[in-house]
Amino acid sequence: MIVERDQIRKILLIIVAHMGDVVLATPVTRALRSAFPAAVLHMLVSPLGEEAARHNPFINKTIVYTVTNWEKDRSLLRKLIAGLQQEQYDLALASHYGSLGPMLAWLSGAKYRLGFDADGGAKFLTHVVPSLRGAIVHESEKQLATLEPLGITTRDTGIVFAIYPEEVRNLRQKVTVIHDRPLVLICPFSSHSHKDWTIAGWTSLLQSLAQTARCFLLGGQKELPPVQRLAAAAGNAAEVFAGSLTLGETAALMAEADLIITVDTGPMHVAQAFPAPVLALFGPTHPQVWGPRRPHDVVLYRPQECSPCWQKAEYWPYKCGNHACMEQIPAADVIQAAKSMLQRRPTLQPI
Template sequence: MDINNLTINKILIIDLAFIGDVILATPVTRAIRAKWPQAEITMLTVPLTEPVAQMNPYVDNTLVYDKRGSHKGLSGMWKISRELKKYGFDLAVCMNFAARGAMVAWLAGIPYRLGYDAQHAGWFLTWAASHIRQGIKHETKNHLEVLTPFGFSTDDTTLTLVPPADAVASMESKMVQQGIVPGQYYVVCPFGSYERKNMPLPMAAQLIRQLNDRYPVYLIGGQKEKLGLDGYAKAGKLPESHVLAGTLNLQELAVFIQKARGMATVDTGPMHIAQAMHCPTVALFGPTDPKVWGPENDNSCYLYTDEECSPCWGKGPCRDNVCIKKLKAKDLYEKLQ
């Protein structure tokens, strides 16, 4: 079946993964938009990442698959499929290796379905791309492999987010209220999705004190990380008001990062937000591979000791987090300058 001979007016991109994955799918949505400029593109996400998808400039609409709530289980899968059927999509592009997205697209009666052949998802697809990665390359390029059966792609792998006007206005108002001057502060994100990614406390404290001698420093993270961030702030001699844990939504956070002088971070979602907002960034890598997940912008870089046991993705036998602890706060500070 030649995709060029088909009439495609309504496209559903299904991405049910994490914040970083949704951001790293930007090149795929850009390529699809270039192929079908007249089409209406909708992205289906989980509740957490819908605000991120809403900032994708190549996406017209967003829908939510609440697989842990109203769409939980097989009955929930049937429910979301019935909801999607009403929109009359012509094409579904399933971004994840899990079969769930392909099954939902098939149940929704979407006539053309593209995705990966992982976990028997190929049974529900019109075209299936191989899930076997060819060599080690950045995840943006890995994501683009889903388009292989269509025979088109893009060389533009830059990440882009455009926060809506209300998020910009809200964040600017909060900055005025707190006396935060655009371009005159640093952002530090010391916690990742699991402990072995985290910036060690002694390193973070030294970095915070060095940066704070020049410009104010703000710590960011989720509400569940508030207690830990408070400890890091105390060690770095920052006031509690400089801990922004769960106080900003994702769109406000994107604006806040964009307006920062620079950002020091570990491998986590806000690092990808910083890349999409073109904030100068230095990222620490230990148990994960920066060649796959690291920052790629010209104004950004990463620190990595490339230990023999890395990447272990947090599952290696090491208990001392040597790969991160070997990195030095002074190197991070100098790189950020």
């Protein structure tokens, strides 16, 4: 079936996955907006990706998939399907691996349905893209591959994250940013503990940076207790803002930062939208697939024999007991990299 592009007026992009996956879909939405400037573009996401989707400037509407159990939540599922079919989409894309996205594309009733052949999803699609499992391809490029049946190609994998005026105003009420010394934002914990670095390493880093920089510890509400313990272990060398900022407010703060230090977590991808360099610590996941890619970013990665183990069947669900790949990253290396990046930082203007 040939896609008649002039007939595409309403598009559904399906990414029922994590926040980072939604942020890394920015290149797909930008390419779709460029190819179909007059089309209506909706994004279907999970609650984990909702806030990120609402900050995508290329999206007209965000739909949240709240079905957690198809057997128990049949009324929610029927409501979702009815709502999707009522939209009368011309094109539906599932840019994430798995069968759920392709199945929802099929249930939407869209004439053209694009996605990967992984995990049984091909039977729901009109145009199938070969999966790239095993290949070292960045997630943003992998998602862009779903556009190939449309004849759309692009090398622009840059991230865009819109900041709204009310988020800047709210941030000003919560945080006072004084540019008398460098501002370093630190995201020390992931929602998956095997991605975390050591408390001893973070403590050494904070105590070293606090001598010349102002350090803020960030994270969600779930990360607040470990962040508070880390701050105490470091002698309160950093201010704690975990659990007190929305994602949009965090982004507004990133826009004023001089350096962002993080493990592999959602905010790391959001940080790619702003000028501050990112120092990322990697272990279980492959930095060439998930890491920052700009010239001024730095990744510290000490792979072990089993690295990267993320979603490898022999290590699922995370059978590694010592997380050696993260523990082997020396604090001295992180401190040296951070200080070097601060020395060559550009001068940023407050938003």
